[in-house]
Amino acid sequence: MTDGNNNTTVLIQPVLQDDKNKTTTPTNPFSEIVSKQKEYFNTNATKDIGFRIEQLKKIRALLRANESKLYEAIYNDFSKSEFETYATELAVLYHEINLNIKNIKKWSNRKRVTTGLANFPGKSFIIPEPLGNILVIGPWNYPIHLTLMPAVAALAAGNPVLLKTSELPANTSAVIAQLINDNFSKELFCVVEGGVQETTALLELHFDKIFFTGSVPVGKIIYQAAAKNLTPVTLELGGKSPAIIMADCNINISVKRLVWAKFINGGQTCVAPDYVLVEKTIEEKFLLALQIEIEKYHPDTDESRENYLQIINTKNFDRLEKLIDRDRVYLGGRTNREKRYISPTVLKDVSFEEEIMQEEIFGPILPVLSFTNLDTAIRKIKTKPKPLACYIYSKNKRTVNKVLNEVSFGGGAVNDSVMHLSNSNLPFGGVGFSGIGSYHGKAGFDTFSHQKSIMQKPFGFEPNLKYPPYSKLKMNLIKWLIE
Known part of the structure; x- marks a missing residue:
């Protein structure tokens, strides 16, 4: 986690x-x-x-x-x-x-x-x-x-x-x-x-x-x-928990919920969206909405720090900083090792083969990958170990059910992220490499x-059905009783 x-x-x-x-x-x-x-x-x-x-x-x-x-x-x-x-x-x-x-x-x-x-x-x-x-x-x-x-x-x-x-x-x-x-x-x-x-x-x-x-x-x-x-x-x-953004979603609400879930606790959350798969037709609109939302709640200034956390230590800071490909930075990317600060960072034009897609990020870096075909996107998700969470943003029930039925993951949400943890009626846990139990x-x-399983019987009644001598009649009765 x-x-x-x-x-x-x-x-x-x-x-x-x-x-x-x-x-x-x-x-x-x-x-x-x-x-x-x-x-x-x-x-x-x-x-x-x-x-x-x-x-x-x-x-x-x-x-x-x-x-x-x-x-x-x-x-x-x-x-x-x-x-x-x-x-x-x-x-x-x-x-x-x-x-x-x-x-x-x-x-x-x-x-x-x-x-x-x-x-x-x-x-x-x-x-x-x-x-x-x-x-x-x-x-x-x-x-x-x-x-x-x-x-x-x-x-x-x-x-x-x-x-x-x-x-x-x-x-x-x-x-x-x-x-x-x-x-x-x-x-x-x-x-x-x-x-x-x-x-x-x-x-x-x-x-x-x-x-x-x-x-x-x-x-x-x-x-x-x-x-x-x-x-x-x-x-x-x-694990690497994906968020899938479909073209029919409400972009503003989707982005608002996604940004909160990703950057709360400085991105150091086990069920945070680790990367985004966005439908190609709305990629630019989605990225612009991300920028507006991040700059609204996490302006890259010292005054914003009370709403934004430090990285836990310099070892993790160094690990995260190395994952930021400067050629892919769409937003953010500013770092301060002394203060263990990494600004909310969005990476664009990322592929599944790049280093940042090989391990759980566990920090305030969000890679955005585009797709044109949902089946292809699902196949890509399945090349990774089963994630702890998965999020699908869409108004289409058939699309939502397709993701829920075809992608194996610990738990997740539809049109939201992380908040499934707040419902104590939902068991929280992973599957495969994302957890046991x-x-x-x-x-x-x-x-x-x-x-502990217990069977209790009285002393007053005990049929001879299971005791010798055995017979065809007894076998047929057992079949009737048990099967």
Whole structure:
């Protein structure tokens, strides 16, 4: 979900020699915490619905009481305004907490299912139960929202959580760690800060579930580490999410929504439109509308900065700056390495073969490619790994359905971009290289739960149909009952 600079990678633990020349392995610094979380889970304390609701209310109260600290931390990490921090980080998190508090009891109830004649007069039901101790590894781009959202879902489902924050937004990570570690017991919920070394050590331990939000390369590492312990994973990754602009769309509204979605958070959003495919007949009109909209809301002046973010660090800045082909710049392209600033940039006449089309951009650069035939455009999209999102702007239902039916992607929108994430009734997740599994709302509760299947029968009735001696009559009866 983030770019390839999450800075998480697997290291080989150093081998030490003791005084007797025997080879020893260093003790894992997180073994005790993980062990205590497992022990605590086995006390069944987290299975109590009232207890879970109490923890979510505590998180909500801590966030509200410390909003000013969080605003300051985010600003120091990204130069992000209070308005955008609330809208993109806290509002959605409050909504998710409130939704879980309201629905935990209903989601945790046993669910009756039909049993069938073969097991008459039995009954069948499903019991959602927590998985156990959970490792959540958060990203840097939305360090409050995307770090705490899965943790909230895991706690709501009745699991202890060990939360690894990203080290890149250091100020935000420190505030989150303080709020959680000072107010929750480590057996239930704790935060680990640090970088590669800490993540590597955590991945050596056994968890009942790992939830990771980040880049595809790091997702592969997480998946490999989890496989050693047969640990299930949810991977929220990314990819090159296309936006298709058809000639019959409302250009002004389409561009307004597209520009907001692309450049919010400085373009550092996993479901941001990564590139645009615009129908050739309206290309020039579309580009002009882009220019007007960008200059209206993101004028290339210092005064506009409160509505526009910095790039997270110089490493990402350098990566993005190299992707800007100066011969293709239609708008923007101004950079300032000291301030980690890249103006909203539109590239024109880009082809699928160019460097910027080989990886997720994850920044404020928007390549525009034109097409004359939708089938050809769809075939081009399919040459890339399945994206996390896809957006189609058109008034034609047949065109919309063609894209929705023929292009595989995690989730998306028609005549809008990014806003599908705001609907908690829509599971959020990728497919293929863009991710495994989903969350948000009930989907999040289910992600951290096991659906235990139970059949219950009384003692009073037991036909001899399945017992020897077998006969043709019994076989025909079984066929009738089961098929």
